[in-house]
Amino acid sequence: MKLRLIYPKWEKLQEQTTFNLPPHGPVVMAAALPKDIEVEFFDENVQEVKFDENVDLVAISVMLTAQIKRGWQIADKYRQMGVKVIFGGIATMLHAEETLNHADSVFLGEAEGRMHDVIDDFKQGKLKKVYNYLLKHPDISCIGTARREILNREYYFHKGVQMVDLVHASRGCRFVCYPCCANFLGGKLFRPRPIDKVVEEMESIDNNRLFIVDNSLAQDTQWEKDLFKAMIPLKKKWCSHTIEDKPEVLDLAAQAGAWYVYQAIFDTSDYIKERVKRYHDHGIMVEGTIFLGMDNQTEDDILRLIDFLLEIELDLAEFTVLTPFRHTKSYDDLLRQGRIIDKNWDNYNAGKVVFNPKHIKPERLQELYHYAWDTFYEKETQEQKMFKLMLNVIEKEIKDGTYKSRRDDLAESSFGNKIKR
Ligand code: B12
Ligand code: SF4
Numbered sequence: 001m002k003l004r005l006i007y008p009k010w011e012k013l014q015e016q017t018t019f020n021l022p023p024h025g026p027v028v029m030a031a032a033l034p035k036d037i038e039v040e041f042f043d044e045n046v047q048e049v050k051f052d053e054n055v056d057l058v059a060i061s062v063m064l065t066a067q068i069k070r071g072w073q074i075a076d077k078y079r080q081m082g083v084k085v086i087f088g089g090i091a092t093m094l095h096a097e098e099t100l101n102h103a104d105s106v107f108l109g110e111a112e113g114r115m116h117d118v119i120d121d122f123k124q125g126k127l128k129k130v131y132n133y134l135l136k137h138p139d140i141s142c143i144g145t146a147r148r149e150i151l152n153r154e155y156y157f158h159k160g161v162q163m164v165d166l167v168h169a170s171r172g173c174r175f176v177c178y179p180c181c182a183n184f185l186g187g188k189l190f191r192p193r194p195i196d197k198v199v200e201e202m203e204s205i206d207n208n209r210l211f212i213v214d215n216s217l218a219q220d221t222q223w224e225k226d227l228f229k230a231m232i233p234l235k236k237k238w239c240s241h242t243i244e245d246k247p248e249v250l251d252l253a254a255q256a257g258a259w260y261v262y263q264a265i266f267d268t269s270d271y272i273k274e275r276v277k278r279y280h281d282h283g284i285m286v287e288g289t290i291f292l293g294m295d296n297q298t299e300d301d302i303l304r305l306i307d308f309l310l311e312i313e314l315d316l317a318e319f320t321v322l323t324p325f326r327h328t329k330s331y332d333d334l335l336r337q338g339r340i341i342d343k344n345w346d347n348y349n350a351g352k353v354v355f356n357p358k359h360i361k362p363e364r365l366q367e368l369y370h371y372a373w374d375t376f377y378e379k380e381t382q383e384q385k386m387f388k389l390m391l392n393v394i395e396k397e398i399k400d401g402t403y404k405s406r407r408d409d410l411a412e413s414s415f416g417n418k419i420k421r
Contacts, residue, residue, distance in 0.1 A: 001036070001037055001038065001056045001057070001119070001123070002037075002038045002040065002054070002055050002056045002057075003033070003037050003038065003039050003040070003055070003056065003057050003058075003059055004040045004041075004042065004050070004055040004057070004058045004059070005026050005029075005030060005039055005040070005041045005042070005059045005060075005061060005150070006041075006042045006044065006049055006058060006059070006060050006061070006071075006074055007023045007025075007026050007041075007042065007043045007044060007045070007060075007061050007062075007063075007067075008044050008060065008062060008067045008068075008070035008071040008074055009044040009045045009067070009070055010045070010064050010066040010067040010070065010349060011066060011346065011349045011351075012349070013318070013320070013349065013350065013351040014351060015319070015351070015370065015373035015374075016318065016373075016382070017158075017382045017383065017386065019158040019163060020043070020045050020046050020155065020156060020158075020163065021156065021163050021164065021166060021211065022043075022148070022151050022153070022155075022156045022163065022165060022166060023043055023061070023063070023151075023166075024146065024166035024167075024168070024213060025061050025063055025088075025089045025090065026041060026043075026061040026089075026150075027041075027146040027147050027148050027150060027151060028111070028143070028146045028168075029059075029061060029088060029089075029111040029115070030146070030147040030150055031143075031144040031145060031146050031147045032111040032112045032113070032114065032115045032144070033115045033119065034115065034116050034119055037119065039147070039150050040055070040150075041150040041151065041152075043151075043155065044070070044074075046155035046156075047152070047155065049074060051077055051078070051081070052081075053081050053082070053083060055083060056122075057083070057084055057085075057086065057122055058074075058075070058078045058083055058084070058085045058086070059085075059086050059087075059088065060074060060075055060085060060086070060087045060088075060089075060092075060103075061087075061088055061089040061092075062087065062088075062089040062090070062091040062092050063089050063090045063091055064090070064091055064348075064349070065091050065094060065095065065325055065326065065345050065348040066345065066346060066347075066348050066349040066350075067091055068091045068092075068094075068095050068098075068099065068345050069344075069345050069346050070346075071087065071091075071092075071099075071102075072098075072099065072101075072102040075087070075102040075103055076102055079102075079104070084104040084105070084122070084127060085102075085103050085104050085105075086103065086104065086105040086106070086107060086118070086122075086127070087099050087102075087103045087105070087106050087107065088106075088107035088108075088111065090181075090185055092106060092107070092108065093108050093109070093134065093184070093185055093327075094181060094184075094185075094325065094326040094327050095326060095345070096108055096130075100129065100130070104127055104129075105118075105127045105128060105129060105130070105131065106129070106130050106131070107131045107133075108130065108131065108132045108133060108134045109131070109132065109133030109134045109135075109136065109137070110133065110137055110138055110171070110186075112138040112139075112142040112143050112144070113138045113139070113142050114131065114133060114138070118131060135187075137171070137172075137186070137187060137191065140170075140171065140191045140192070140193055140194075141193070141194050141197065143193055143197070145197075145200065145201040145204055146167070146201070148165065148205065161390065162207060162209070163209075164207070164209045164210055164211040164238070164239065165205045165207040165209070165210050165211070166210070166211050166213050167198070167201055167202055167205065167210050167211070167212055167213070168193075168212065168213050168214050169192065169193055169195075169198040169212060169214055169217070169227055170190060170191055170192040170193060170214045170215075170217075170219070170223075171186045171187075171191045171193075171214075171215075172186040172187045172188065172189045172190050172191040172215070173186060173188065173190065173215040173216055173219070174188055174189065174190045174219055175216060175219075176188070176329075177264075178294075178328070178329050178330050179291060179322055179323070179324075179325070179328055179329075179330045180328055181325055181326070181327045181328045182215045184327035184328075185327075186215065190219040190220055192220065192223050192227075195223075195226055195227050195230050196230070198227065198230075199230045199231060199234065202231065202234055202236055203234055205236075208235070208236055208237060208397065208402050208404070209236070209237050209238065209259070209393060210236050210237070210238040210239075211238065211239050211240070212238050212239070212240040213240075213241075214240065214241065215241065216241050216242050217240055217241065217242065217243055217244070218242050218243060218244035218245075218249075221244060221246065221249060224243070224244055224249055224252075225248065225249060225252055227256075228249070228252035228253050228255065228256035229252060229256070231256040231257065232252075232255050232256050232257075234256075234257070235257060235400050235401075235402045236256075236257050237257045237259045237393050237396055237397060237402075238256075238257055238258060238259055239258075239259050239260045239261065239262070239287075240258070240261055240262070241261065241262050242261060242262070242263055242264075243258065243261055243279075243284070245275060245278065247278075250278060250279070250282045250284070251282065253282070253284065254282040254283055254284060257396065258282070258283075258284045259284070259285065259389075259392065259393050259396065260284060260285035260286060260287055260315065260316075260389060260392070261279060261284060261285075261286055261287070262287050262288075262289050262318075263275070263276070263279070263286050263287070263288055263289065264288075264289045264290075264291070265288040265289070265290050265305075265309065265314075266291065266294065267305070268304055268305055268308040272312070273308075273311075273312050276312050276313075276314060277312075280313075283392075283396070285315040285316075285388075285389055285392055286314055286315050286316075287314075287315060287316040287317070287318060288309060288314045288316070288317045288318065289318050289320070290305070290309070290317055290318065290319045290320070290372070291320055291321070291322050292319060292320070292321050292322065292365060292368060292369055292372060293321045293322040293353065293355075293357045293360070293365050294322055295357075295358040295359075297357075297359065297360075298359045298360070299359070299360055299364065299368065302360075302368050302372065303368075306371075306372050306375050306376060309376060310375075310376065315385060315388065315389060316382075316385050316386070316389065317372075317376045319369055319372040319373050319376070320350035320351065320369075321350060321351065321352065321353050321354075321365060321366070321369050322355070322357075323348050323349075323350045323354060323355075324340055324354065324355055325348065334355050334356075339355050339356040340354065340355050340356075341354060341355060341356055341362065342354035342355075351369065352366070353365045353366045353369070
């Protein structure tokens with residue numbers, strides 16, 4: 001049986017250097033399919049999707065809200081040709097009801113242990129309209145090594161540098177943050193994968209640089225320490241979301257190859273300043289995830305925040321405007337208060353103001369968003385800051401003998417040329 005798996009494109013943040021990472025949800029889902037299924041994968045962010053009838057079933061994997069409408073268009077086209085379409089992935093769960101209008105089947109939840117039944121149903125012509133496993137998480141040890149061989153790796157280079165490979169070591173999140181839908185998706189229970197399986201998967205990846213995409217690694221100190229200890233012999237270099245702010249955890253993370261972290265920064269407190277310094281002291285770089293437009297922010301606060309980020313020598317900053325994604329507290333609050341001004345999901349790419357901020361006019365917040373990007377990267381451009389990030393990892397790799405001079409040799413790449421000019 002031939003299954004065409006499609007990852008729809010979305011509009012990137014225009015101010016951010018465009019790069020494409022290998023999709024993760026689709027390759028993890030593919031590992032849960034019966035082995036005899038022939039999978040043909042299309043990532044529309046890097047290639048054209050093929051539209052023909054030479055396929056048994058189309059599966060659309062949607063991670064972001066900003067992808068969902070394109071997913072529906074693709075599905076409509078296939079369904080007009082008589083091909084059946086099933087949807088799954090994060091944004092499918094967030095937009096399940098609307099997606100039902102464009103799908104033969106909508107799969108909600110995690111795929112492990114479920115796909116054999118789904119495929120059997122399809123083969124018997126009995127595909128269900130909804131498979132709802134949202135509250136029934138599979139046994140975490142069932143998660144297998146992702147089927148990365150369905151990816152065309154040639155697409156995931158930026159200026160000659162191979163992008164990181166994505167991997168995850170846990171699911172769920174025991175924290176509850178205002179703009180986040182993680183609890184709705186994976187539940188409030190922290191569900192770590194068995195460490196030996198994670199290490200086995202990491203080892204199998206033909207790339208020394210990884211992105212550990214877990215919601216937050218900082219959920220169970222002992223597990224985090226055990227994971228990092230087990231990762232040390234792999235000598236991989238990796239980025240992730242927050243690492244717990246404890247000296248012994250940061251020490252182990254650094255030994256395990258921590259390269260940089262994504263750290264949410266909401267304010268200009270000494271705590272943030274010192275937090276960033278502690279990462280730096282451990283040789284770990286920091287990319288700030290900065291939300292603009294929170295209810296407690298005035299225009300002056302935003303201007304002060306940008307100066308602060310430069311003062312604390314943040315390595316990279318990703319500015320986004322607060323976006324009320326479905327199934328978050330921010331969506332519920334702003335909807336109740338009648339402050340959502342745009343419901344076109346294409347505009348939910350985190351670079352467009354879709355709500356009425358409390359202290360600032362929407363148009364002004366949009367200007368401040370552009371101003372934030374321009375100001376932060378004024379003296380040192382994104383390319384230059386990314387070059388430093390690359391130097392950091394290369395230095396680490398040279399130190400432990402894992403650096404491979406490949407297509408990503410900076411001296412030869414256009415990164416290097418840009419910097420020399
Ligand atoms: C990796 C990631 C990214 C990568 C994506 C790389 C890529 N090539 O796709 C990058 C860095 C680009 C990214 C960007 C953004 N992201 Co992001 N990202 C994630 C992250 C950390 C991991 C996703 C993942 O791989 N999960 C693990 C996989 C295994 O789970 P899964 O996808 O659910 O797949 C399972 C099931 O859903 C199912 N499944 C999946 N597909 C299918 C298909 C079918 C047919 C079936 C049956 C089943 C099925 O099977 C899988 C196994 O069980 C999530 C948070 C998280 N931890 O999940 C946020 C998340 C998806 N991102 C989010 C956000 C907000 C963003 C941004 C908009 C803003 C930002 N700065 O973070 C930007 C995009 C800005 C822009 N305009 O470009 C939000 C979602 C918001 C939304 N509703 O759109 C999330 C949930 C984070 C959060 N907690 O708020 N992101
Ligand atoms: S923002 Fe991070 S830590 Fe907070 S609930 Fe979401 S995934 Fe968990």
